[in-house]
Amino acid sequence: MRRLFGAVVQGLALGVAMVGATTPAAYGADAIQVKTPLEVAARMSPRAIRSRLTDVVRTPGGAIVAVGQRGHIVVSRDNGKSWQQSPVPVSSDLVAVQFPSAQVGWAVGHDGVVLKTVDGGQSWSVMLTGRTYGDILVRYYEETVRRGKTDAMAALDQAARLKEDGADKPFLGVWFDDGRRGWVVGAFNLILGTEDGGETWHPWIDRIDNDAGYTLFDIRRVGGELYIAGELGLFLRLDHDKGRFVRVETPYRGSYFGVTGDDRLLVVYGLRGNAFASTDKGRTWSRFDTGLAGGISKAGLLADGRLLFVSGDGEIRFGGGTGGGFDKLPYSNPMSLGSFAELGDGHLLVVGSSGTRDVPLPEM
Amino acid sequence: MAAVSGGDAQIFPVMANVADFDSKSGGRLEQFVFNNRLKVIFAFVVLSVFLGWHASQLRVNASFERMIPGSHPYIQNFLQNRGELKGLGNSVKVVVENVNGDIFDPEYMRVLQEVHDTLSLLPGVDRPWLKGLWAPVVRWSEVTEDGIEAAAVMPDGFHGTPADMQKLRTNINRGDIVGQLVATDYKSSAIIVPLLDRYADTGKPIDYHELSRDLEEKVRVHETDAVRIHIVGFAKIVGELIAGLWQVMGFFAISALIATVFVFLYTRCVRSTVLLVTIATLGVIWLLGMMQLLGYELDPYSILVPFLIFAIGLSHGAQKMNGIMQDIGRGTHRYVAARYTFRRLFMAGLTALLANVLGFAVLMIIDIPVIRDLAFATSIGVSILILTKLILIPVALSYTGVGREAAQRSVAESTDTLKGRGIGAGVWTFFDSFTQPGRALAAICVAAVIGVGAFVISLQVQIGDLDAGAPELRADSRYNRDNAFVTANYGMSSDQFAVIVKSAEGKCDSYETLLETGRLSWELEHVEGVQGITSFYGLAVRTLAGNNEGSVKWASLYQQPNAIGTAVQRIMSDVPGAFNAKCSVASLVAYLTDHKAATLDRVLKAVEAFAAEHNQAGLQFLPAAGSAGIEAVTNIVVRDANSKMLLVLYAVTALLCYMTFRNWRAVFVAVVPLVITSCLCEAIMVWMGIGIKVSTLPVIALGVGVGVDYALYLLNVQLTCQRAGDSLSQAYRKALMFTGKIVGLVGLTMAAAVVTWVWSPIKFQADMGLLLTFMFLWNMIGALIMIPALSHFLLPTLTAGADRATRETHAVVCQVA
Secondary structure: HHHHHHHHHHHHHHHHOOOOOOOOOOOOOOOOOOOOOOHHOOOOOOOOHHEEEEEEOOOOOOOOEEHHHHEEEEEEOOOOOOOHHHHEEEEEOEEEEEEEOOOEEEEEEEOEEEEEOOOOOOOOEEEEEOOOHHHHHHHHHHHHHHOOHHHHHHHHHHHHHHHOOOOOEEEEEEEOOOOEEEEEEEEOOEEEEEOOOOOOOOEEOOOEEOOOOOOOOEEEEEOEEEEEEEEEOOOOEEEEEOOOOEEEOOOOOOOEEEEEEEOOEEEEEEHHHHHEOOOOOOOOOOOOOOOOOOOOEEEEEEEOOEEEEOOOOOOEEEEEEOEEEEEEOOOOOOOOEEEEEOOOOEEEOOOOEEEEEEEOOOOO | OOOOOOOHHHHHHOOOOOOOOOOOOOHHHHHHHHHHHHHHHHHHHHHHHHHHHHHOOOEOOOOOHHHHOOOOOHHHHHHHHHHHHHHHHOOOEEEEEOOOOOOOOOOOHHHHHHHHHHHHOOOOHHHOOOOOOOOOOOEEEEEEOOOEEEEEEOOOOOOOOOOHOOOOOOHHHHHHOEEEOOOOOOEEEEEEEEEEOOOOOOEOOOOHHHHHHHHHHHHHHHHHEEEEEEEEEEEHHHHHHHHHHHHHHHHHHHHHHHHHHHHHHOOOHHHHHOOOOOOOOHHHHHHHHHHHHHHOEOOOOOOOOHHHHHHHHHHEEEEEEEEHHHHHHHOOOOOHHHHHHHHHHHHHHHHHHHHHHHHHHHHOOOOOHHHHHHHHHHHHHHHHHHHHHHHHHHHHHHHOOHHHHHHHHHHHHHHHHHHHHOHHHHHHHHHHHOHHHHHHHHHHHHHHHHHHHHHHHOOOEEEEEOOOOHHHOOOOOOOHHHHHHHHHOOOOOOOOOEEEEEEOOOOOOOOHHHHHHHHHHHHHHHOEEEEEEEHHHHHHHHHHHHHHOOOHHHHHOOHHHHHHHHHHHHHHHOOOOEEEOOOOOEEEEEEEOOOOOHHHHHHHHHHHHHHHHHHHHOEEEEEEHHHHHHHHHHHHHHHHHHHHHHHHHHHHHHHHHHHHHHOHHHHHHHHHHHHHEEEEEHOOOOHHHHEEOOOOHHHHHHHHHHHHHHHHHHHHHHHHHHHHHOOOOHHHHHHHOOOHHHHHHHHHHHHHHHHHHHHHHHHHHHHHHHHHHHHHHHHHHHHHHHHHHHHHHHHHOOOOOOOOOHHHHHHHHHHOO
């Protein structure tokens, strides 16, 4: 009896021990095989609008389009009340979005990803990635050097280095004037332009006053001029005559994260709450007292002319325009903020590390 | 007296004079024991002294390792990597709260400093890594045009002036420590106290009980009317458990007292009560001594065993006492009476006790050390009872005898009972009435309804713990109230499910490892019940953005080894323990909204699915660590064990019954009430909100074990008498009189004793007490009612057995009538 019982017990114990056994693995020096974000499509997720979103725009068609981590692109056609996630063929972190028209839009981000939509943001196709821009750069400058332009040698070196590094450089800013003509800018002087809506790309790394190879954070047309804001006080304007981006002197040596404004006012902003205004296309500047301590992620003019800043440490400030103080705009569940869009109904939509917040704008 | 039949009187004649007794009569064992009474007593005394000394050396401890299914592969993952995962935290969190205001209060800051200084001097604390507002290692950093500026959060030369406070407030915000070291409402701040594995001076393992006491006596004393102190952490739970154990021992004393009172009320004899209690206590001392000799410690589970042994011992002793009293009451000399009793009950008692041993031994199939220990210790304890109850009690009684009055009352009562007179007669007539057709049918119908209803409800029984906080302790315990405060004010829940991320050496911070960790993190964020996630990936993304001048556009894991390397350097100093020294193990922690079995199951399934798809040589995601992770695995083992245990338990029980009764119908009669009890027990668990867990498994097994005991006692007598030609009613009435009274006594005694566990500060003990009380009572009632009712249909008549064994047994058990 006892022996029989013991055997039953042992048999059962063995059964327990075998449940969910994992195979032992060798932790050798084998290179591990992992799909890169370029090889994995973005997951359709109800959490997309509650996780990190870095940029948002209101398209000329009135839709709100936000982009964020893991290839998330979400679109709202009812002022942020409801959102639809768009399928995206890559799962790279996206950081900037721009719509030259109601239908055509661009989104850029990490792993050298450039995406384009022609249906107002519902579907997106890959126009460039970190896998392809290296070849484009090298081929372009090899061709240039072959045509006898020896001053392109330095650009060729840079291009070869960028290609060698692989798909590790992000595009951080994008600007398109229309459906055909536009630029994408990014880390370490990465800049390409297109004249045919992204079918072919031309490197601009030899047509920019950025020999030190600083990072380009933002590109935007303000008051008819195209500007680039970048690392360590780098601020550039496209000189149409010279066909290159030339330096514009500013009073600050810290990094600029962006540029904004209208026909009368040019604003450049960046690290530690620094923001500067110019009314003469960058010849003279005055400093805003934004009251912000953290880096300004995004600034922009509201429809009523007020200037609004959002910061990486989670503050919203707004003010009258040139000079004067800026008031703090409180909102619930603060988060690290990336960008904002003005909704049609007097509300503000801010996006950041944990999704979106709808913030009522105070009357003027 | 007239009822004594001639045949029985021949076997057990009334014998007032010892000289008339033939000491060569009876079995060989009986002759050996009773003809060497003094030597036997001496041997027991020597053994008692020896084991008693060892019992006094028994250690009391609470080991978490023994409460988890250590051989499960997932737990193996945890045990193998535990040394590498310091960040998973053997630390204690001390939260100091300002009741009347916020932390920017000079008086508050002064108390906080005192607490901080006290903590830094406690033995076992890893002093350099103590984190709190007063710790120099807690720093803020800020991106500037020239790089990163950093300093301690506590301003230099802080004196509590308004200017100092303003500076502190700024530094706290720059330090990004709100939600970790400072509550989201700024009304309290935390000190995180990392613990060493061993004392720095002696090299001995940390004594959690002592540490927990230090925290109470040296740290908690800083509490004032305005400042409250909350302490949470693994070490504190262990400390509370050990403290609870000592308290529980007090309850056991009360339980023993209650049991003693019951026995006294039953026997009405001081002499025999003292004897029974003394010998039952002796059994416990032997058990404790044996446990110490075998290298066991008393833990929150095995602490129940001594008490159980005491209760079982007391009841079995009462059984012996019953027989002896009847004989003495009829005028037999105590020595002869003792030998008669030995002769009558040795085999029956042995069978019942062996049944108990087997019932407990079945628990060893459960792959959780504490349950195995419990099963083993109980088996030993019951085996000891065979010696103390079956041998020592009759021998001791042969010297002491019992009070004459009590003995005569006992005889009168049983005669009355059989004839339907006397005090208890109503009760026995009531139980006997279930042998009649109408009552039998009614009882079976009611039982069927209850059984089916209970079965339907029992399908909803949950696995695991259902209340918030540390499941080992009560929801309203000091610890769990502290825990609730910390959870409410510091964002992160205490239900942590950790996944071990194992890579090749030096590869824990590779792009590929971090990328995959991030993917698992994103996967788990989708699982219902996951509140938030911390991982090396998350730290890397945040640090990379920080290193890129805090630009939100750089908050991404990007494939630049240099950038990642720089970020990892910072993580190493800011978050010590994020990965191990060889950089081959890191962890991902999911913070859960609760630790309900369904939640844990979902998370574990998600991790398994991810691992199945992504694990490869060189990068593995291994469950499970953290309180919730370990509970998830324990639940799997428990669920598995529950069905397996019941299956084996019932198979063994049925077999045992068959071996005793040699009649399958009788086996059915014995087992059906047990099945109903098992179903009812689970239904009650549903109703009381108790899940099936490590602590309730033994209860269910115990219930069946004790229940079958009752059935064996009752049916044995009934069947024998039936086989001798008695009608069912006659036979059952004899069974009631002979063993039924003791079934009642056992049931009531055990129930009254275990019910005190309900007041235990350790929650699972309270749950066990509640369920055991129910099991003991219900098994008793079930056996007394269901056995006659089922017998009416299944065992109406039995052909008289002609073999010698049957005749002898019949003579033994029926002669008293």
